[in-house]
Amino acid sequence: MTNTPRTSNTPGAPGTPATPRSRSKAVARPADPVLGTRALNRATLDRQLLLRRSADLSVQDAVAHLLGLQAQNVKPPYYALAARLEGFDPEALSALLASRDLVRIVTMRSTIHLHTADDALTLRPLVQGARDRELHAFRKGLPGVDLAELASLARAAVEEEPRTMKQLRELLLPRWPDADPQALAVAARCTLPLVQVTPRGLWRRSGQVALTTAEHWLGRPSEPVPAPDATVLRYLAAFGPASVKDMQTWAGLTRLRDAFERLRPQLRAFRDENGVELFDLPDAPRPDADTPAPARFLPEFDNLLLSHADRSRIVPPDLKGRTWKGNFAYSVFLVDGFLAGVWRLEEGGGAGGAAKDSAVLTIEPFGTLTKARRQELTEEAERLLRGPMSGAASYDIRFGTVIER
Numbered sequence: 001m002t003n004t005p006r007t008s009n010t011p012g013a014p015g016t017p018a019t020p021r022s023r024s025k026a027v028a029r030p031a032d033p034v035l036g037t038r039a040l041n042r043a044t045l046d047r048q049l050l051l052r053r054s055a056d057l058s059v060q061d062a063v064a065h066l067l068g069l070q071a072q073n074v075k076p077p078y079y080a081l082a083a084r085l086e087g088f089d090p091e092a093l094s095a096l097l098a099s100r101d102l103v104r105i106v107t108m109r110s111t112i113h114l115h116t117a118d119d120a121l122t123l124r125p126l127v128q129g130a131r132d133r134e135l136h137a138f139r140k141g142l143p144g145v146d147l148a149e150l151a152s153l154a155r156a157a158v159e160e161e162p163r164t165m166k167q168l169r170e171l172l173l174p175r176w177p178d179a180d181p182q183a184l185a186v187a188a189r190c191t192l193p194l195v196q197v198t199p200r201g202l203w204r205r206s207g208q209v210a211l212t213t214a215e216h217w218l219g220r221p222s223e224p225v226p227a228p229d230a231t232v233l234r235y236l237a238a239f240g241p242a243s244v245k246d247m248q249t250w251a252g253l254t255r256l257r258d259a260f261e262r263l264r265p266q267l268r269a270f271r272d273e274n275g276v277e278l279f280d281l282p283d284a285p286r287p288d289a290d291t292p293a294p295a296r297f298l299p300e301f302d303n304l305l306l307s308h309a310d311r312s313r314i315v316p317p318d319l320k321g322r323t324w325k326g327n328f329a330y331s332v333f334l335v336d337g338f339l340a341g342v343w344r345l346e347e348g349g350g351a352g353g354a355a356k357d358s359a360v361l362t363i364e365p366f367g368t369l370t371k372a373r374r375q376e377l378t379e380e381a382e383r384l385l386r387g388p389m390s391g392a393a394s395y396d397i398r399f400g401t402v403i404e405r
Contacts, residue, residue: 014234017121023164028047031275032269032270032271032273033268033270033271034270034272034273035167035241035271035272035273035278035286036272036273036289037155037272037273037312037313037361038289038290038337039286039288039289040241040272040278040313041289041293041313041314041337041338042286042287042288042289042291042293042337043240043241043280043284043285043286043287043312044239044240044304044313045293045337046285046286047237047238047240047284047285048066048084048238048240048286049062049065049066049084049085050083050084050293050296050304050334051287051291051293051294053083053084053085053086054084054085054086055085055086055087057085059081059085059088059092059093059096059102059192059370060096060101060102060116062081062084063077063081063102063114063115063116064098064116064119065119065238066084066238066303067119067231067234067235067238068107068108068113068114068119068123068301068303069081069113069114069303070111070112070113070114070116070299070301070302070303070306071104071112071113071114071201071299072111072112073300073301074202074203074206075299076299076300076301076302077093077114077201077299078090078093078299078389079297079298079299079331079389080298080299080302080303081390082384082387083296083297083298088385088387088388088389089388090203090204090388090389091203091388093203094201094203094205095131095203095264096196097198097201097202098198098202099131100117100218101113101116101117101161101378102114102115102116102117102173103116103117103120103195103196103214103217103218104192104195104196104200104201105120105124105193105194105195105196105214106124106131106189106194107120107123107124107127108123108127108250108251108252109130109250109251109252109306110130110131110134110252111301112196113323114201116131118217119218120193120195120214120218121214121218121221121222121223122222122223122226123214123231124193124214124222125193125222125223125225125226125269126225126226126228126251126253127170127251127253128225128302129253130251130252130253131189131190131191131267132190134145134186134190135186135187135190135191138180138182138183138186138187140180140183141178141179141180141182141183141184142176142179142183142187143178143179144176144178144179145176145179145184145187147187147191149175149359150172150175150176150184150187150188150191151174151188151191151192153171153175154171154172154191154192155166155192155213157171158188158192158194158211158212158213158216159212159213159216161212162197162210162211162212163211163212164208164209164210164211165185165189165209165211166185168184168188168211168316169181169182169184171386172184172185172252174189179382189211191224192213193213193214193215194211194212194213194214195211195212195213195214195217195218196209196210196211197210197211197212206282206361227259228253228256228259229259229263231251232247232256232259232260232263232300233266233281235247235250235251235265236267236279236280236281236284237281237284238282239303239307239308240278240279240281241278241279241280241286242268242278242279242280242281242286242308243272243276243277243278243279243309243310244256244257244279245309245310246278246307246308246309246310247260248309249306249307249309250303250306250307250308260279263270263279264283265371266281266362267279267280267281267282268280268281268282268333272310274310276310281312293334293336294376294380295333295334295335295373295376295377295379296333296334296380297331297332297333297343297380297381297384298331298332298333298334299331300323300329300330300331300332301329301333305323305332305339314315314334314338314339315338315339316335316338316339319339319366322339322342322366323339330342330344331343331344331345332341333363333377335365335369335373335376335377339366340365340366340367340369341361341363341364341365341366341367342364342366342382343361343364344361344362344364344365345359345360345361345362346359346362347359347390348392349393357392357393357394358392358393358394358395358396359385359392359394359395359396360395360396360397360398361381361384361385361395361396361397361398362398362399362400363377363381363397363398363399363400364399364400364401365399374399378397382395382397383398385397
């Protein structure tokens, strides 16, 4: 078993038409093998490069395989890759952003993701329907606004020079003075594929959010709206085995059943312990449920926790909702492959008591840890703090009180 993406091993061409089965026949058949929670956990961790760090994938190839990384904040993509790639250097990611091989753009679930340039130009059109639905919620704030005209004006403005959302509001408001300024900016973001230009996103050098169109930044047009079939296969390679509803949750889309049915002849069918039908690539890795899973520190908003309708394969039911407080998400860690607590890192005089040029990493478990688990987490924390991700000359690793959130 390896962490190498298996998309290329999938038989048949993505999107090859097949006669769809009726919805009544889409229910998993009794003969379909059942995958328990631990089996799903190990399969997903393998696809996510979290059973063992990949020494073969480049940063760009890893981002492509993972179908992007959550990037609402600057640091999460860096920590996400540090957990997945052997010898990851954050400057390698920064260099790809600077060269425009990677970009930050709103895609799945209306959130900023880090994508390859190719995916920015294909996945954004695929999820445009979700952006249209998002915009509908702001229509009351857009009286008399012609969205085609707004998109044209906004495109001209951001392609003249990158603009902040505040600048976009100020540019659009004179044309529609009765509109809600925030709704005008949201409309521009929803109708146009806007990317955050560098230095935003660079490691330890990030600037304010300034936007231009993906086409202008990358020097080539967006692709036509694609059929979802190829993306279904890629989603299964990165997050499978998975149900139709799982992928719809990941993408923020609806009505993906037809794509799965077209692809059914190329896929294997399973059931989870609740009888829900799961699809997978025939040759994708499905490790034994008892395969060891190492401790891993993940950033806030990591897609591992957000890309399934049923998150119990990673998040034990009794811990549901424990990684959020209001609109704030905590960085989390895994023990034995499952969510086990939260962590935080303070550097250079932060609130955790770190002195200048030092760092404090605090681990707060949701339950009691054995001595062996504490040692495993300590070693993983040291790996993070000793490597290029940390600029501290010294560090301290602390275990906090078992917490209830």
